[in-house]
Amino acid sequence: MNLKDYITYLLPKVVLFKAVRNNLVKPVTPIILNFSITAACQSKCKTCNIGMKWLENPARSRQDLSLDEIERIFKNIGPIYFFNISGGEPFLRKDIADIIELACRHLKPRFIHSPTNAITSEQVQDRVRQSLNIIHRYDPSIQFTVKPSIDGIGAVHDEVRGVKGNFKRLEKTIGHLKEIEKEFDNFHLELGTVISNFNKEHLSELEDYVHSLGVQSYRNEIAEQRAEFFNVGEDITPDADTYKTIIEEFSNKIRNSMKKKRRLARVTESMRLVYYELVVKILQERRQIIPCLGGISNAHINYDGQVWPCAVLAYDQPMDFLRDFDYDFKRLWQSHQANQVRRYIKDGNCACPLANQWYSNILSSPKYMLKTVFNIFRYG
Numbered sequence: 001m002n003l004k005d006y007i008t009y010l011l012p013k014v015v016l017f018k019a020v021r022n023n024l025v026k027p028v029t030p031i032i033l034n035f036s037i038t039a040a041c042q043s044k045c046k047t048c049n050i051g052m053k054w055l056e057n058p059a060r061s062r063q064d065l066s067l068d069e070i071e072r073i074f075k076n077i078g079p080i081y082f083f084n085i086s087g088g089e090p091f092l093r094k095d096i097a098d099i100i101e102l103a104c105r106h107l108k109p110r111f112i113h114s115p116t117n118a119i120t121s122e123q124v125q126d127r128v129r130q131s132l133n134i135i136h137r138y139d140p141s142i143q144f145t146v147k148p149s150i151d152g153i154g155a156v157h158d159e160v161r162g163v164k165g166n167f168k169r170l171e172k173t174i175g176h177l178k179e180i181e182k183e184f185d186n187f188h189l190e191l192g193t194v195i196s197n198f199n200k201e202h203l204s205e206l207e208d209y210v211h212s213l214g215v216q217s218y219r220n221e222i223a224e225q226r227a228e229f230f231n232v233g234e235d236i237t238p239d240a241d242t243y244k245t246i247i248e249e250f251s252n253k254i255r256n257s258m259k260k261k262r263r264l265a266r267v268t269e270s271m272r273l274v275y276y277e278l279v280v281k282i283l284q285e286r287r288q289i290i291p292c293l294g295g296i297s298n299a300h301i302n303y304d305g306q307v308w309p310c311a312v313l314a315y316d317q318p319m320d321f322l323r324d325f326d327y328d329f330k331r332l333w334q335s336h337q338a339n340q341v342r343r344y345i346k347d348g349n350c351a352c353p354l355a356n357q358w359y360s361n362i363l364s365s366p367k368y369m370l371k372t373v374f375n376i377f378r379y380g
Contacts, residue, residue: 005110006363009081014364017296021346027296027333031081032360033107034300034311036228037099038064041088043117044162045151047196047223049230050088051162061088063304065322067098072327073301074106083109084356086311088303090114091123097130104138111143115192118148118173119166125176132184140186143264145217147190148173152199153209160198174213188264191215195246196223196236203246207253216265219272220250221355222279227314228302240283247276258379270375271359274368279353287351290361290368294350295319295342297360299333307332309341312352317341 010031019025039060041051054060065073083103090096091114103109112135116124128146135142148170151160157167177189191210195203210218222243223236238246254269261269281289295309305322307329308314319338325331332338344350362368 005081010363013081013297017293017364020296021291021293021342027338027342029078029080029330030297030299032084032298032356033077033080033082033109034084034086034298034356035099036086036088036301036303036311037090037096038088038093039303040064040092041117042092042119042163043089043166045194046160046162046198047194047229047231047236050228053230054088061092061303064093065301065303065305067095067102069305069323069327070099071102071106073305073322073329074102076327076329077107079108081109082111082113082356083107085112085114087115089117089119091116091120091127096127097134100131101134101138104135104142108139109142111145113145113147115147115149116173117161117163117166118170119163121169121172121176124173125180128177128180128187132180132187135186136184143186143188144184145188145190146177147192147219148177149194150191150206150210151193151196152202153206156199156202160194160196174215178213178215188217189215190217190219192218193220194223195220195238195243197238198236200238200242200246204249207250211253211257216261217268218254219268219355220247222283222353224312224352224354226312226354227316228308228311240280243283244280247280251276255375255379258375261380266376266380267372270380271362271372273375273379274362274371275355275358277371278358278362278368282351282353285351288348290358290365292345292350292357293360293364294345294354294357295338297364298357299329307338309345310352310354310357312354313341313345313350317344 013031016028020027040054043051151157154167158164181187181189225232258266258269278289300308307319319341320332
């Protein structure tokens with residue numbers, strides 16, 4: 001994100017989003033589209049049961065939206081700002097580069113992002129290159145980030161992710177992506193950790209390991225109970241005091257390393273410092289510290305075309321299926337059911353630290369945006 005984008009595009013959107021939340025105008029196109037492009041995933045993570053659901057029933061991925069269906073949906077949505085691809089494991093879809101092409105053609109995002117479990121190193125490398133070549137044909141200024149998951153070092157990572165040998169494959173994937181980063185100015189390698197009860201004792205050494213790799217961007221999210229993950233009721237989330245201790249050390253390392261990073265990384269790291277502060281407050285107070293714009297600023301399309309306000313509420317508070325609306329996203333987005341879901345969020349029935357939603361919430365808050373700017377000038 002740059003200052004021009006924020007002033008000319010995001011600020012006017014924020015004003016509209018607040019008007020939507022107060023029922024003054026009809027819902028408008030979100031700035032962030034999250035799209036779980038497949039139900040398939042080889043991981044057996046202790047914090048997420050998506051992979052286990054697919055391994056028990058591989059036919060689930062046959063419900064994935066086809067390219068023709070995706071194009072019809074994207075045409076109807078129109079331009080957005082941030083396109084976040086997820087899964088399942090996104091790089092298991094052979095046509096992920098084609099999906100990115102459709103996004104470039106119809107959604108025209110400024111940023112495209114995808115996580116990966118990094119199990120299929122060569123496949124990830126090949127499909128990232130294919131995607132970058134497509135992006136360059138449309139607009140080489142579009143930033144593309146890929147975030148391999150790293151939840152420990154060596155055996156700890158393999159234990160949390162549930163796949164023997166995953167860490168060695170992760171290291172290989174990181175090596176491939178670092179080479180690609182040298183070739184493409186608009187490609188950025190990130191690493192991401194899910195902080196859970198299964199790795200909370202190992203995070204300091206993990207942070208040091210990641211920084212030793214010279215990776216520009218490293219972020220974490222706290223393990224959450226999400227309907228999307230089929231893990232509601234499971235004891236995966238560290239308590240607020242434990243998380244606060246962990247994140248203070250993590251944030252200090254970010255502050256100390258920010259000056260060495262590229263401009264985009266400094267901006268994202270600055271916002272992450274604000275986000276980590278908010279997560280502590282959410283865990284302690286169990287409320288929306290900033291009014292949540294879930295289902296307004298952000299939309300989530302599941303692999304089968306079901307639309308959610310976010311990945312936490314997911315199947316528990318769905319807006320409806322795009323296949324039942326003839327792929328007309330805007331009509332579904334303004335439907336009675338969608339408005340009921342927004343009312344549920346506005347009434348404070350949920351309070352989660354979902355990262356991509358809270359970055360949007362931060363953008364809507366003058367107080368926390370000023371904190372972000374302050375971090376850039378002080379530490380960057």
